[in-house]
Amino acid sequence: MLGTAAAAAALLIAAGTAVLAGGTASAGPNTALAATAGCGKAPTLRDGTYTIQSGGQARTYILRLPANYTSTQSYRLVVGLHWLNGSANDVIANGFYGLQQRSGNSAVFVAPQGLDAGWANTGGRDVTLVDDILRVVENDLCIDTSQRFALGFSYGGAMSYALACARPAVFRAVAPIAGANLSGCSSASQPVAYFGIHGIRDSVLNISSGRTIRDSFVRANGCAAQNPPEPAQGSGTHLTTAYSGCRSGYPVQWAAFDGDHVPLPVDRNAGTSWVSGEVWQFFSQFGGTTTPSSSPSSPSPSSPGGTACRATATVNAWNNGLTANITVTNTGVSSINGWAVTFGLPAGQSITGGWNATYAPTSGRVTAGNVGYNAVLAPGASVSFGFQATHTGDSGTPTGYTLNGSACVSGG
Numbered sequence: 001m002l003g004t005a006a007a008a009a010a011l012l013i014a015a016g017t018a019v020l021a022g023g024t025a026s027a028g029p030n031t032a033l034a035a036t037a038g039c040g041k042a043p044t045l046r047d048g049t050y051t052i053q054s055g056g057q058a059r060t061y062i063l064r065l066p067a068n069y070t071s072t073q074s075y076r077l078v079v080g081l082h083w084l085n086g087s088a089n090d091v092i093a094n095g096f097y098g099l100q101q102r103s104g105n106s107a108v109f110v111a112p113q114g115l116d117a118g119w120a121n122t123g124g125r126d127v128t129l130v131d132d133i134l135r136v137v138e139n140d141l142c143i144d145t146s147q148r149f150a151l152g153f154s155y156g157g158a159m160s161y162a163l164a165c166a167r168p169a170v171f172r173a174v175a176p177i178a179g180a181n182l183s184g185c186s187s188a189s190q191p192v193a194y195f196g197i198h199g200i201r202d203s204v205l206n207i208s209s210g211r212t213i214r215d216s217f218v219r220a221n222g223c224a225a226q227n228p229p230e231p232a233q234g235s236g237t238h239l240t241t242a243y244s245g246c247r248s249g250y251p252v253q254w255a256a257f258d259g260d261h262v263p264l265p266v267d268r269n270a271g272t273s274w275v276s277g278e279v280w281q282f283f284s285q286f287g288g289t290t291t292p293s294s295s296p297s298s299p300s301p302s303s304p305g306g307t308a309c310r311a312t313a314t315v316n317a318w319n320n321g322l323t324a325n326i327t328v329t330n331t332g333v334s335s336i337n338g339w340a341v342t343f344g345l346p347a348g349q350s351i352t353g354g355w356n357a358t359y360a361p362t363s364g365r366v367t368a369g370n371v372g373y374n375a376v377l378a379p380g381a382s383v384s385f386g387f388q389a390t391h392t393g394d395s396g397t398p399t400g401y402t403l404n405g406s407a408c409v410s411g412g
Contacts, residue, residue, distance in 0.1 A: 234258065
């Protein structure tokens with residue numbers, strides 16, 4: 001880790017310049033949807049930049065609403081945090097690290113502006129800023145309070161970590177990219193779903209700093225300690241690992257890539273970054289957006305028997321390989337815009353390629369996410385996707401399906 005605050009600041013300033021030149025505690029998952037004050041009323045907020053008084057200072061943030069926003073539907077809320085010497089406008093420019101396009105109009109996006117173009121969080125001032133922004137936004141817009149997320153790069157990654165520490169009952173999951181403990185951590189004793197991303201050749205914030213903050217939530221989430229595999233230098237690849245043994249509803253995921261201090265790394269021979277796809281899969285596994293209820297304890301609409309989906313699979317296997325085709329049917333009463341199907345692979349199976357979905361990680365508990373042309377799943381409709389995999393003797397079908405966090409019935 002960096003030795004002093006001054007050294008950290010100097011390194012982060014250099015990183016920010018390079019990037020610009022190049023481009024209260026909760027005992028369990030907050031799964032109940034509370035209708036925010038903005039549900040059911042005509043909004044006054046629109047896309048734009050807003051000024052808010054926070055901690056006795058005038059602070060700003062940029063807001064982006066989904067297309068065709070309606071107050072009769074609840075939305076995820078994503079807070080995107082800029083790097084040192086970056087700005088909220090930079091977060092807007094990269095589409096909130098690519099998540100805005102992935103969201104399928106299911107989320108409200110907020111980009112706060114840090115003081116001195118950073119996130120020192122002195123006296124908790126930046127956590128308070130986020131508190132104040134959420135209060136204003138949720139008073140005006142219809143937000144699913146069980147699906148608030150935060151992510152950022154470098155100093156922004158550090159701030160997303162600070163939010164996880166300080167507001168575990170507020171944020172369902174965070175995704176620090178090339179982060180470190182620079183914005184403080186009041187306590188990492190309460191669980192928050194966590195996806196850390198870091199380059200093995202990070203010359204600004206060594207990967208050890210990312211491992212350290214990751215491990216604080218490995219402990220808080222009750223996961224089994226491990227040293228996840230990381231790609232070799234010069235490989236031009238990334239490796240994503242889902243920790244095992246984590247407390248139900250609080251996964252920890254770690255992605256290491258062969259690269260330096262960059263927000264959206266690209267694998268060799270790939271045209272775009274893998275970050276947005278994997279982060280959105282991680283965030284969206286916690287459920288889809290719904291019609292808000294008047295009471296936090298009221299259940300969301302579901303099909304008879306309480307299941308949201310039905311899943312079937314067929315496998316064609318040979319020596320040490322197989323192909324699998326999966327069909328998932330939405331048996332609920334609400335349309336889904338943006339789906340993530342999670343399932344378990346038998347031991348020894350590892351996905352090598354797929355179609356009609358994105359896949360991460362490639363073994364263990366895998367999440368298949370929609371691609372652009374099949375994001376919408378109407379009530380009663382089905383989607384089919386599949387993959388090719390290697391195996392070491394067990395060519396069985398996937399098990400334990402969930403659709404956006406709701407358990408599926410298998411077969412039939």
